[in-house]
Amino acid sequence: MRVELDNLSKAWDGVVGADRITLEVADGEMVAFLGPSGCGKTTTLLMVAGIYRPTGGTISFDGRVVNEVAPKDRGIGMVFQSYALYPHMTVFGNISYPLRLKRLEKGEIRKRVEQVADMMGIGDLLDRRIAQLSGGQQQRVSLGRALVKEPQLLLFDEPLSNLDARLRLAMRGEIKRLQNDLGITSIYVTHDQVEAMTMADKIAVMSKGVLQAYDIPEALYDRPKTLFVAGFVGNPPMNFFDVEVMLLGGEFHAKNESLDLIVPDDRAAKAAAKEGRVVMGVRPEDVDVADDSSPRVEGLTLSAKVEVVEPLGREDLLGVVVGGVNVRLLVDKTKRAKPGDLVDLVFNMDNVQFFDPETEESLLWA
Amino acid sequence: MTITEATPPHHSTSPFPKVREKMGRRFAYGFLILSIAPILVGYSWLVIATFSIRTEGLLPRNAEGGIGGFTLSNWAFITDDAVWNAMLNSFLIAVTMVIGVGVASTAGGYALSRMKFAGRKVFLTGTLVLHAFKAEMLLIAIFFVLRWLGGIPLIGGFIGFNSVGGVALVMIALELPLGIWLMKGFFDNLPWDMERAALIDGASRFRVWWQIMLPQVRPGLAALSLFTFISGWNAYLVPFTFTVGTRVANMPVFLSQLISDTAPTNWNLVAAVGMFQMIPLIIFFIFTQELLLNIYAGGSKGT
Numbered sequence: 001m002r003v004e005l006d007n008l009s010k011a012w013d014g015v016v017g018a019d020r021i022t023l024e025v026a027d028g029e030m031v032a033f034l035g036p037s038g039c040g041k042t043t044t045l046l047m048v049a050g051i052y053r054p055t056g057g058t059i060s061f062d063g064r065v066v067n068e069v070a071p072k073d074r075g076i077g078m079v080f081q082s083y084a085l086y087p088h089m090t091v092f093g094n095i096s097y098p099l100r101l102k103r104l105e106k107g108e109i110r111k112r113v114e115q116v117a118d119m120m121g122i123g124d125l126l127d128r129r130i131a132q133l134s135g136g137q138q139q140r141v142s143l144g145r146a147l148v149k150e151p152q153l154l155l156f157d158e159p160l161s162n163l164d165a166r167l168r169l170a171m172r173g174e175i176k177r178l179q180n181d182l183g184i185t186s187i188y189v190t191h192d193q194v195e196a197m198t199m200a201d202k203i204a205v206m207s208k209g210v211l212q213a214y215d216i217p218e219a220l221y222d223r224p225k226t227l228f229v230a231g232f233v234g235n236p237p238m239n240f241f242d243v244e245v246m247l248l249g250g251e252f253h254a255k256n257e258s259l260d261l262i263v264p265d266d267r268a269a270k271a272a273a274k275e276g277r278v279v280m281g282v283r284p285e286d287v288d289v290a291d292d293s294s295p296r297v298e299g300l301t302l303s304a305k306v307e308v309v310e311p312l313g314r315e316d317l318l319g320v321v322v323g324g325v326n327v328r329l330l331v332d333k334t335k336r337a338k339p340g341d342l343v344d345l346v347f348n349m350d351n352v353q354f355f356d357p358e359t360e361e362s363l364l365w366a
Numbered sequence: 367m368t369i370t371e372a373t374p375p376h377h378s379t380s381p382f383p384k385v386r387e388k389m390g391r392r393f394a395y396g397f398l399i400l401s402i403a404p405i406l407v408g409y410s411w412l413v414i415a416t417f418s419i420r421t422e423g424l425l426p427r428n429a430e431g432g433i434g435g436f437t438l439s440n441w442a443f444i445t446d447d448a449v450w451n452a453m454l455n456s457f458l459i460a461v462t463m464v465i466g467v468g469v470a471s472t473a474g475g476y477a478l479s480r481m482k483f484a485g486r487k488v489f490l491t492g493t494l495v496l497h498a499f500k501a502e503m504l505l506i507a508i509f510f511v512l513r514w515l516g517g518i519p520l521i522g523g524f525i526g527f528n529s530v531g532g533v534a535l536v537m538i539a540l541e542l543p544l545g546i547w548l549m550k551g552f553f554d555n556l557p558w559d560m561e562r563a564a565l566i567d568g569a570s571r572f573r574v575w576w577q578i579m580l581p582q583v584r585p586g587l588a589a590l591s592l593f594t595f596i597s598g599w600n601a602y603l604v605p606f607t608f609t610v611g612t613r614v615a616n617m618p619v620f621l622s623q624l625i626s627d628t629a630p631t632n633w634n635l636v637a638a639v640g641m642f643q644m645i646p647l648i649i650f651f652i653f654t655q656e657l658l659l660n661i662y663a664g665g666s667k668g669t
């Protein structure tokens with residue numbers, strides 16, 4: 001099912017929950033609504049579900065405006081963060097509830113429930129009570145209940161947030177595989193950008209009720225259109241510096257009181273066109289600590305003191321201070337950096353980003 | 367002393383931790399026994415009195431003034447139709463109240479907890495204010511209302527002045543503020559997501575209330591039903607004011623009619639009737655006390 005949101009808005013007594021959201025979800029696509037809590041992603045989802053009534057704009061399913069259609073007539077299934085199972089019913093009772101409401105014949109209900117339960121790997125739990133299940137099992141029941149009525153659109157409201165880290169990883173893959181196999185159009189709300197990046201075909205980044213960007217994950221990561229997107233997508237987040245970009249002796253330099261780095265021409269030219277200071281963004285993986293194998297390069301290196309070392313196993317996350325600005329970088333753990341060390345930082349400027357400090361929009365991808 | 371008190375038991379520095387623990391428990395039990403003693407003495411007195419010709423304090427006396435004088439004569443009223451009629455009236459009032467308060471409180475509590483409508487705030491504060499009024503203040507006004515209700519054709523006889531229905535109606539009204547607020551509190555604690563899930567699954571709003579939400583507030587409804595039953599069973603002021611004679615008298619009113627201003631009162635008979643009125647409640651309480659304790663201690667159970 002194709003879903004279109006056109007200037008969709010929701011406000012309560014002047015408090016804006018979602019502000020003129022416009023986007024399209026193609027048939028069979030999985031789209032993630034990504035943003036910090038309170039950004040309006042769940043509000044938007046509940047409007048699509050028909051729980052909240054929009055105060056402006058339209059929602060269309062396959063070209064048909066559904067603003068006034070009741071949730072039960074929208075052909076949707078929904079999975080909640082809290083699972084929202086009915087605790088007084090068994091697993092079978094929960095999964096079969098949508099079918100019983102449709103007054104399907106008993107044998108048909110049993111057949112379809114068992115089919116979905118087997119698909120979810122909970123076929124042997126049908127007689128259990130909800131309280132007897134683990135969190136992961138409960139989320140499978142919840143998913144089964146959403147799938148059993150064969151919905152045209154699946155809505156996920158942070159479905160994995162209540163699970164422990166390992167289970168989350170497993171369920172992530174499972175949901176993605178299921179969605180792929182069944183080809184059901186899906187909207188997935190999350191604040192976890194890893195979830196969004198790994199599962200979604202496209203990501204809608206939201207902040208303060210406004211849609212910041214809507215694009216494929218790689219584009220959001222490599223070509224962020226706003227400062228917010230650049231800072232929110234990517235973990236650990238991008239480092240930002242206030243710099244001035246200028247042409248010095250045939251090369252572009254990004255300069256401020258504490259750093260002076262040479263920037264590739266194509267990116268720098270656009271940044272230099274802007275008067276005064278700009279915000280420069282460098283991802284943590286694009287900064288390294290110099291040693292014999294990665295020697296100092298004039299114009300791409302500066303000295304800094306290590307403040308924090310967070311071992312992540314495969315690599316170390318370093319926190320250093322450059323001119324009063326905290327900078328995070330990922331380095332190979334064989335570098336054995338320790339807090340207090342004076343190190344030389346080597347910058348890879350090929351992926352550098354520039355933003356307008358006033359409008360917070362990208363100077364490269366606008 | 368104070369230092370060892372403050373440390374947890376397994377770190378206790380006292381050389382006799384067991385002794386100290388035992389002492390503490392004895393003290394606790396002693397305190398509890400002391401504080402319920404007046405009630406225990408009262409009930410013992412009541413039980414002894416019902417089987418005695420007369421009593422002096424807790425001591426039963428026979429005609430000669432010695433200890434003794436066991437008799438069943440105080441319980442002879444059991445063969446009297448009037449007492450069974452009063453019992454039936456008490457039961458009808460209590461059961462009607464349980465049903466009326468249960469239905470109105472769960473429906474009203476849900477609406478106030480979940481729905482937006484004009485006058486919601488006013489209604490909420492209004493019921494609270496109403497609850498603050500004592501029933502005594504409203505008696506005269508209610509009398510006129512009941513008389514008017516009695517004038518309605520067909521149903522007037524069931525809900526007007528001097529009818530069991532009328533008494534139940536007034537008692538329901540007096541109980542509703544508590545009931546609605548209590549149930550609203552229980553509904554407030556339920557997650558919205560469960561309700562949203564049911565709406566998406568295809569349930570109507572009424573069905574969501576009936577099939578999904580009501581089962582979650584069953585502990586609250588059970589508690590409310592118990593309170594309501596007890597208050598209906600023990601109702602005195604309202605039935606006493608709005609009934610005349612013995613036909614619609616409930617147990618407490620029947621009891622009061624035994625106490626006369628003009629003739630000497632047989633207090634042992636009063637004790638026996640009072641005891642008789644308490645028996646259903648005692649049985650009721652034995653079977654439900656665990657549920658009651660759960661509700662007092664933890665709010666909702668099983669959700």
